[in-house]
């Protein structure tokens with residue numbers, strides 16, 4: 086709701102009250118409209134201030150209401166009522182003015198912001214555009230280029246930048262509401278003719294066409310199939326080319342296209358999914374709201390390779406004291422230099438002080454004796470990790486949490502090396518660890534709820550989105566990825582090329598196709614793992630070359646590695662590069678010959694594989710594995726999987742994540758297509774729909790937020 090009061094006799098105060106962010110729900114909109122009418126009708130009231138309760142002006146439209154039938158007064162007439170008011174209306178912006186919140190502020194005649202406030206139009210990230218006049222008012226106020234920047238990127242600005250751009254009239258370090266009241270009194274008798282933004286002419290820079298062309302090119306490049314950014318450009322274009330009223334009509338049309346699109350639904354689902362993962366639960370019933378994290382002041386990182394360096398930087402930037410351990414002198418000094426560089430660049434980019442003094446370097450594991458939490462980040466070698474965990478268990482103070490940064494090794498096996506297995510959890514960072522937002526927090530069967538809560542909270546403090554997942558080979562992300570990679574290899578055997586597969590996946594919205602990503606990460610990494618798993622051996626020849634454990638196996642990746650083709654680092658992989666370390670992938674005629682020889686050798690006849698098959702073969706087995714993961718209780722809900730895939734694996738956000746995508750395709754359709762491919766390729770693993778997927782498909786594709794009710798049941802039957 087919105088609360089009306091009178092201050093200093095002549096100022097009507099409208100306070101938005103809808104915790105936590107004063108979103109513009111139906112009740113809030115109704116409250117604002119009622120309060121405005123009241124303020125306008127009271128003769129003693131000479132001016133009005135609009136503010137938000139609890140130091141937050143307004144977080145915009147209530148996203149939770151988007152799926153439901155619209156009730157209450159719409160936003161557009163509400164902002165017009167405010168702008169048309171005969172008494173000056175001043176927005177007192179504390180905390181945030183986002184989306185509809187900023188549109189509300191732009192309808193006011195003046196804006197006073199607190200210096201710590203942030204303002205912006207984040208609608209584009211929800212698959213929308215600022216549809217309450219934002220695309221028409223902002224360009225009239227600050228010009229076209231700056232508006233295009235803010236509206237198409239969703240970038241939030243500080244109060245200082247907002248002042249510079251001309252969005253706010255004053256910035257104060259003091260109480261912004263008090264300042265706004267004083268300001269409102271001072272302008273009570275002033276004419277409002279020059280204060281209604283909708284009446285301003287929209288500035289028309291001489292190079293207008295070039296500006297819009299560039300903006301369109303820019304969004305096409307970065308949007309990867311998302312429709313909202315381009316539609317935002319079109320809406321701003323209307324502000325320049327049409328009178329205000331017509332521009333508003335155009336904004337409404339474009340908003341409605343976006344609002345009713347699958348992309349907006351996916352992005353809004355994702356918005357809530359990213360917040361839902363913090364309310365974690367484990368298969369054994371531990372929960373976020375009943376598990377208390379331990380205090381962590383000092384942390385250690387063991388192993389300063391690429392991952393360890395990134396983790397050290399993340400910890401220091403989050404304000405933790407860090408002991409960084411690397412036993413090799415030379416690597417330690419290289420790491421010191423690299424970490425300093427990363428910290429310097431980070432401090433410059435973020436405009437914050439350097440965090441060098443937070444880190445102490447050491448060559449000895451003994452240096453971690455007094456820390457509260459250790460993150461082991463040596464390379465993926467179980468024997469080495471086991472030795473380190475034995476050492477840590479002996480050296481660390483009682484109660485210290487022992488974490489391993491592994492992308493798939495058994496957490497429980499490591500826990501069993503320690504005296505306190507309940508204090509062991511996995512923290513799977515994604516490279517580069519100081520940049521990537523995702524953290525898989527992996528609990529083993531013996532990890533205590535307190536340990537999981539501590540790791541989840543550490544991730545949050547490091548600016549990550551932490552997702553709690555159970556212990557299994559590859560956890561959630563890499564376990565599903567295995568199926569995706571396998572299918573891509575099989576498609577090559579059957580006649581596809583790396584370029585064809587990658588093109589289909591990039592058109593779907595991945596920033597890079599599977600083969601380009603493999604070349605970037607290094608083909609030798611998977612090869613090492615497969616060798617350790619006994620999947621690579623000269624003994625596999627003849628008919629056994631393409632069979633492992635009774636299932637079809639593609640040795641293509643192994644054969645490439647045997648040729649020294651490790652990807653970008655060697656200048657050759659699934660593609661060729663101009664030099665080792667080169668970045669631009671070019672099709673490699675050698676590879677075509679290699680694939681032809683391979684097929685001939687194994688009696689495979691290349692066939693034409695269409696776009697649909699490439700997409701379905703790559704995505705549906707991955708999705709099916711996601712359902713198996715839910716069935717096994719490794720992930721608590723579809724949101725966990727979707728957040729992992731969007732933040733860690735480049736799944737296009739506007740498609741919500743693999744589980745959301747499946748819900749949109751239709752689970753019955755996913756089952757039907759998997760069965761279809763299974764029939765044609767009975768030897769291909771991963772094509773058999775799992776029990777949970779079949780069950781959900783059979784109960785007529787329930788909405789994704791209802792899946793959890795069904796998921797509990799198959800689990801209890803395991």
Ligand SMILES: CCC/C=C/C(=O)SCCNC(=O)CCNC(=O)[C@H](O)C(C)(C)COP(=O)([O-])OP(=O)([O-])OC[C@H]1O[C@@H](n2cnc3c(N)ncnc32)[C@H](O)[C@@H]1OP(=O)([O-])[O-]
Pocket residue numbers: 105106108144145146147148149160181183184185186207208211213214215216217357360361
């Ligand atoms: C014609 C219409 C045109 C207008 C369109 C729009 O305005 S579109 C909207 C444009 N506006 C946006 O896109 C702003 C979206 N919001 C944000 O960017 C951030 O939430 C924040 C910066 C406001 C606060 O960040 P923070 O890290 O301090 O906190 P946090 O992120 O954890 O959120 C806390 C809780 O608040 C909830 N919630 C938040 N906002 C909304 C909302 N608008 N609605 C409903 N709920 C919302 C959030 O779900 C969470 O709930 P939970 O999980 O506790 O039950």
